Amino acid sequence: MPREIQDEAAQPMGMGALPPSLRGLLAASAILLSAASINHLFNLGFFMNIRLLEIHYLYVMLLLTLPLVYLIFPCSKTNPHGSTRWWDYFLAFLALITCAFFAYYGNSVVNKGWDFAAPTHAVIASFAFWFLLLVAARRTGGWMLFGVILMFSVYPMIADYAPGPIQGFQRPPVETAIFHAMSGESVLGIPMRSFVNLVVGFMIFGVAMQHTGAGPFFIDIAFSALGHVRGGPAKVGVLTSGLTGSMSGSVITNVLTTGSITIPAMKKVGFRPSYAAGIEAAASTGAVLMPPIMGATAFVMASFLLTDYTNIVVAAVLPSLLYFFALFAQIDAYSARNGLKGVPRAELPRFGKVLREGWYFLAVFGLLIWMLLYLKREAIAPFYATALLIGLNQLLSKSRWGRQELMNFLVATGRLFVELVAILAAVGLIVGGLAVTGMSGTISNDLLFIAGGNTFLLLLLGALTSFILGMGMTVTAAYVILAVSLAPALIAGGLDPIGVHLFILYWSMLSYITPPVALAAFAAAAIAQARPFAAAYEAMKLGTIIYIVPFFFVLDPAYTLQAGLVDSALTVLRAGIGVLLICAGLQGYLLGVGRIEPGPTGAVARILLGIAGLAFALPSTPMLAVPIPGAVGAGVAITVLGAVMVAFSRDRKAA
Numbered sequence: 001m002p003r004e005i006q007d008e009a010a011q012p013m014g015m016g017a018l019p020p021s022l023r024g025l026l027a028a029s030a031i032l033l034s035a036a037s038i039n040h041l042f043n044l045g046f047f048m049n050i051r052l053l054e055i056h057y058l059y060v061m062l063l064l065t066l067p068l069v070y071l072i073f074p075c076s077k078t079n080p081h082g083s084t085r086w087w088d089y090f091l092a093f094l095a096l097i098t099c100a101f102f103a104y105y106g107n108s109v110v111n112k113g114w115d116f117a118a119p120t121h122a123v124i125a126s127f128a129f130w131f132l133l134l135v136a137a138r139r140t141g142g143w144m145l146f147g148v149i150l151m152f153s154v155y156p157m158i159a160d161y162a163p164g165p166i167q168g169f170q171r172p173p174v175e176t177a178i179f180h181a182m183s184g185e186s187v188l189g190i191p192m193r194s195f196v197n198l199v200v201g202f203m204i205f206g207v208a209m210q211h212t213g214a215g216p217f218f219i220d221i222a223f224s225a226l227g228h229v230r231g232g233p234a235k236v237g238v239l240t241s242g243l244t245g246s247m248s249g250s251v252i253t254n255v256l257t258t259g260s261i262t263i264p265a266m267k268k269v270g271f272r273p274s275y276a277a278g279i280e281a282a283a284s285t286g287a288v289l290m291p292p293i294m295g296a297t298a299f300v301m302a303s304f305l306l307t308d309y310t311n312i313v314v315a316a317v318l319p320s321l322l323y324f325f326a327l328f329a330q331i332d333a334y335s336a337r338n339g340l341k342g343v344p345r346a347e348l349p350r351f352g353k354v355l356r357e358g359w360y361f362l363a364v365f366g367l368l369i370w371m372l373l374y375l376k377r378e379a380i381a382p383f384y385a386t387a388l389l390i391g392l393n394q395l396l397s398k399s400r401w402g403r404q405e406l407m408n409f410l411v412a413t414g415r416l417f418v419e420l421v422a423i424l425a426a427v428g429l430i431v432g433g434l435a436v437t438g439m440s441g442t443i444s445n446d447l448l449f450i451a452g453g454n455t456f457l458l459l460l461l462g463a464l465t466s467f468i469l470g471m472g473m474t475v476t477a478a479y480v481i482l483a484v485s486l487a488p489a490l491i492a493g494g495l496d497p498i499g500v501h502l503f504i505l506y507w508s509m510l511s512y513i514t515p516p517v518a519l520a521a522f523a524a525a526a527i528a529q530a531r532p533f534a535a536a537y538e539a540m541k542l543g544t545i546i547y548i549v550p551f552f553f554v555l556d557p558a559y560t561l562q563a564g565l566v567d568s569a570l571t572v573l574r575a576g577i578g579v580l581l582i583c584a585g586l587q588g589y590l591l592g593v594g595r596i597e598p599g600p601t602g603a604v605a606r607i608l609l610g611i612a613g614l615a616f617a618l619p620s621t622p623m624l625a626v627p628i629p630g631a632v633g634a635g636v637a638i639t640v641l642g643a644v645m646v647a648f649s650r651d652r653k654a655a
Helices: 003-009 020-041 054-072 086-104 106-111 120-161 173-182 190-211 214-226 232-248 251-268 273-287 296-305 309-338 351-373 381-396 403-437 439-450 455-472 475-485 487-492 497-512 519-528 532-542 544-555 565-587 600-617 628-654
Strands: none
Touching (some): 020 054, 020 190, 020 403, 054 086, 054 106, 054 120, 054 190, 054 403, 086 106, 086 120, 120 173, 120 475, 173 403, 190 214, 190 296, 190 381, 190 475, 214 232, 214 251, 214 351, 232 251, 232 273, 232 309, 251 519, 273 497, 273 519, 273 544, 296 309, 296 403, 296 475, 296 497, 309 351, 309 532, 309 544, 309 565, 351 381, 403 439, 403 475, 455 475, 455 487, 455 497, 455 544, 475 487, 475 497, 487 497, 519 532, 532 544, 544 565, 565 600, 565 628, 600 628
């Protein structure tokens, strides 16, 4: 198992391996941060006699989390749960006094313009803050993330020496440090503001769902509904991974939790170990893109686009449904082709019993979606949903919380806050490095110049860059870099802004199932006892649609439901047919016709079906000089030809 997977697997949600003192600090951090967030978002006025600005709130959030980074995340990965060293305590103390300093002098930062000209003690604190964030980025995100953030954060000091296209206004070290530490465009910029204004509630809700037993409920409800159909355990794996992964926001965590149940069940009914691992990896990767909770990156996206999070959710619905529809279609085709059955009904949980015991999970999700889509209260919706969930769990559930369960919930929440704040604050250094040099306003023009004004070439460059960055750093970090540099160039080329930002997000996720990294596939392979690269190949094959769909929705607003109702409905129909045909070509089984036999004729039939699927799903855009009626007509003709060749291939084998 790769080191990155071991590290994440070794840190369960309850964090039971931590000493009691650190568990207590994490729980206290979670309580205080949640209380501060509730006071801020609900405008409760706990501090009526103290004039607090937003900058105070941001520094307080850092004060509650940053010192714990150095105590929880080890300096060396060789012994993740080793004893804390003296320098860890020193860094924690330094972070504590540095964040407290800025929180105390928040008024001076705003009113006296310290982010442009600061006194000596503030300059020293700024350099210390900068150093602490770099160390935190290395410990939470790894060396690759550290290297990229270091490069962008020191870029203002060497911008004059950079090559022509990336040359900017040079800044001395002191100006760079105080800009990073106190400006609203660096550490305190969009990533951190997204966290304090949107992310906190959803993170609490996700942890609460896991600790109240939502994961086992969704697994049982999926098994009771789908376990008996052909390839049932695999379809259950897709459904449960989609539901639980949307809550956790972590691909690897999702693989390790749901995969430990679904992968053995898949192998039991006849799925090859590598194929079972590929299914789990592909489903867990797509789960983080599934509304209504899409991980922290989606909230950062809403801040970049200056739009409601609800609009991001609506735009992401059709692409994510197409992806999971493709997984179901491929699993069904594979199961039919290989004669794989489901689990006998006698061995499955009863649907009615499972629903009676866990109906309140669905009710809580209903409340969340109603408040998001109808009331448009995305900032406070998860707090109401969490309160309802915990209340119903204590009243109705057999697994109601005691003191230990409550402590585990608080510790898991605190750890999630600590890790996320460290990464988002450090990623803010990237935005700050580009903003202070003026590069954030010119780099998009440079990219357009490099691409020669060709939008398709720019999309290909963007896809490749997103994929490469996603290999070595968190999805959020990769997204922020490209949202600042690439997205404006694509939008200037006439593409839909939401589609562009979702395009970047999707391609930043693909390294989880694509070699040579493929962390999700490698984690699933360890559970399935399969060869890692064989599992990665199967995950790539099953996730083929996720490589294609971003190009469709970035070119056609109907795919993100930004067009009219009729256009969107026709797009859904065309895309569904197209996905079915592409899946038939990939898996060698055409619904209604049957198995596509191996051989030259069968191979040609599979290629034709794939081409027909692409023709059906072709985006409606002036950039493609192909009218949609003509593309659909061509798709029908090629489909008929492919089906004839399938039948011809089977007749030849029978003869």
